[in-house]
Amino acid sequence: MQEMPASRAYRLLEAGPVVLVATVRDGKPNVMTVGFHMVMQHTPPLIGCIIGPWDYSFGALRDSGECVIAIPTVDLAAKVVAIGNCSGETTDKFETFGLTSVPARDVVVPLVADCLANIECRVADTSLVDRYNLFILEAVRIWIDADRREKRTLHHRGDGTFTVDGRVIDLRERMVKWKYLQD
Numbered sequence: 284m285q286e287m288p289a290s291r292a293y294r295l296l297e298a299g300p301v302v303l304v305a306t307v308r309d310g311k312p313n314v315m316t317v318g319f320h321m322v323m324q325h326t327p328p329l330i331g332c333i334i335g336p337w338d339y340s341f342g343a344l345r346d347s348g349e350c351v352i353a354i355p356t357v358d359l360a361a362k363v364v365a366i367g368n369c370s371g372e373t374t375d376k377f378e379t380f381g382l383t384s385v386p387a388r389d390v391v392v393p394l395v396a397d398c399l400a401n402i403e404c405r406v407a408d409t410s411l412v413d414r415y416n417l418f419i420l421e422a423v424r425i426w427i428d429a430d431r432r433e434k435r436t437l438h439h440r441g442d443g444t445f446t447v448d449g450r451v452i453d454l455r456e457r458m459v460k461w462k463y464l465q466d
């Protein structure tokens with residue numbers, strides 16, 4: 284084993300699917316790229332999401348208390364990076380990147396129809412925002428595009444390289460203690 288700097292832990296752990304977080308500010312929808320997020324609880328379903336105050340989306344999320352987490356697939360990789368390189372303050376990202384917004388059901392923020400899945404979220408807890416920029420979100424509704432042919436998600440390795448989803452291995456038989464997760 285060789286040592287690597289502790290400050291690079293994120294390079295080993297960040298690799299959940301990179302997501303787009305949509306928000307609405309001053310009546311206009313915006314979207315940003317997010318790699319720092321985590322599932323926190325099954326019931327109610329809670330998701331932690333790091334959104335820095337340098338992001339235009341930060342104010343939108345703090346003030347409106349709503350967002351949509353959209354899950355892009357590998358065909359959108361270049362757009363996902365470009366979306367994370369510009370600000371909604373100066374760029375209409377839905378128009379610039381040809382994204383299709385469709386109304387959500389429970390939040391004002393639109394879904395990103397180009398993505399594989401969309402999770403409508405409400406902010407559940409802001410107590411760690413000042414300290415860690417950590418918004419705790421509750422998923423209130425999920426939409427999946429089951430007909431989409433490309434389903435491989437992108438996983439940021441923390442340095443601008445990405446892993447693309449690969450083979451699925453099925454170990455459900457061995458999940459003896461966790462059968463209830465398989466419904």
Ligand SMILES: Cc1cc2nc3c(=O)[nH]c(=O)nc-3n(C[C@H](O)[C@H](O)[C@H](O)COP(=O)(O)O)c2cc1C
Nearest residue numbers: 315316317318319334335338339340367369370371
């Ligand atoms: C692959 C990737 C992952 C990113 N992950 C995060 C993140 O987890 N949290 C964050 O605040 N910004 C993250 N960013 C940066 C934001 O997407 C970027 O600051 C964006 O311009 C913010 O958009 P906005 O100003 O319109 O809100 C990431 C960017 C890229 C390209």
